[in-house]
Amino acid sequence: MALRFHKMHGLGNDFVVIDAREQAVTMTDGLARALSDRKTGIGCDQLILIEPSAVATAKMRIFNADGGEVESCGNATRCVVSLLGGEATVETLGGLLDGRTIGGTVSVDLIEPRFDWDAIPLAYAMDTARMPVGWDELTDPVGVNVGNPHVVFFVDDVDAVPLDILGPQIETDPLFPARINVNIAQVVGPNHLKMRTFERGVGLTRACGTGACATGVAAIRRGLMKGPVTIDMPGGTLVIDWAPGRPVNMAGPATHVFTAEADISAFQ
Known part of the structure; x- marks a missing residue:
């Protein structure tokens, strides 16, 4: 056929x-x-x-x-x-x-983000705004579900992190019963982030739309910036906007x- x-x-x-x-x-x-x-x-x-x-x-x-x-x-x-x-x-x-x-x-x-530990989901209860967990240099992530599950780590230099090695470890950690998408982000200017993603079931990708949404939401939730947030990925740029109690908006090509x-x- x-x-x-x-x-x-x-x-x-x-x-x-x-x-x-x-x-x-x-x-x-x-x-x-x-x-x-x-x-x-x-x-x-x-x-x-x-x-x-x-x-x-x-x-x-x-x-x-x-x-x-x-x-x-x-x-x-x-x-x-x-x-x-x-x-x-x-x-x-x-x-x-x-x-x-x-x-x-x-x-x-997209949907309104969910932050409850069992909505992400996690294996046990914890504060998802500052998760008390870490894998080597990746620590203190934000957990968020924007239709699928994500963790977001804020780092000084996204290019220095061996995400190809740490990504699979975090994705399959027992803490995440549905596995997890792993995002690392670096503040490069006012309301401006640089990001890389290890996608659940895929691996390193040039861009991740829900990852950008999760990362923009995490940055706003942490008080690092206000929306709209410009997010640069290896494949290009998306603009993410969100305010508490509202869906996440994503715009790009x-x-x-x-x-x-x-x-x-x-x-x-």
């Missing part, structure tokens, strides 16, 4: 997007892994499936490169909103997300690379 797909990216965080409203697709973790493989598949950080929704413009399902289905992905949401066009509401496992395309920028409202077809039987 010919499978039509779009290759898209948000700041280098790349996706294979399949519109299953046009053609029903039964996705499994094995098929998601095969399609995501950069050597024997199409290749992407996350595989995105767009399905019909009874409560929104469309439903978005997100599969990491390891095949695991996750709740939310900010960069992918911007790409899906861009595909849907104009204003759209997207149903995800992490909640309903509102988005709009304005010129070359896609703005998305979404790039359509090409549309193609593949024989799905080759991946099963």
Whole structure:
């Protein structure tokens, strides 16, 4: 069967997007892994499936490169909103997300952040504004759920941290029963951060939309800055805005690379 797909990216965080409203697709973790493989598949950080929704413009399902289905992905949401066009509401496992395309920028409202230890989730209760835990030089993180779970560490130099080594250790620590996305951030100016992310089930990525949201929220919660916050990542820049009691807003580009077809039987 010919499978039509779009290759898209948000700041280098790349996706294979399949519109299953046009053609029903039964996705499994094995098929998601095969399609995501950069050597024997199409290749992407996350595989995105767009399905019909009874409560929104469309439903978005997100599969990491390891095949695991996750709740939310900010960069992918911007790409899906861009595909849907104009204003759209997207149903995800992490909640309903509102988005709009304005010129070359896609703005998305994520859910209101959650800070309760069992909402992140953590294995046991603690203060999530200053978590009393650490892994080598990474200590004192902020815990936040913005549709998926994150910890944010503030450091003096993000480039000096061996995130490729510490990221997998933190992601799979028993403290995080659903695993965790790991973000490190450096203050580089007023309301301006530099950030790197180790994504759960993916690894180091050029950009992470929900990671940027979590990091902006953490910086505002810590009193380091006020929104909107500009966040530079290896793949580019997002602008994050948030105030207590409100959803997080994320604004940035979404790039359509090409549309193609593949024989799905080759991946099963």
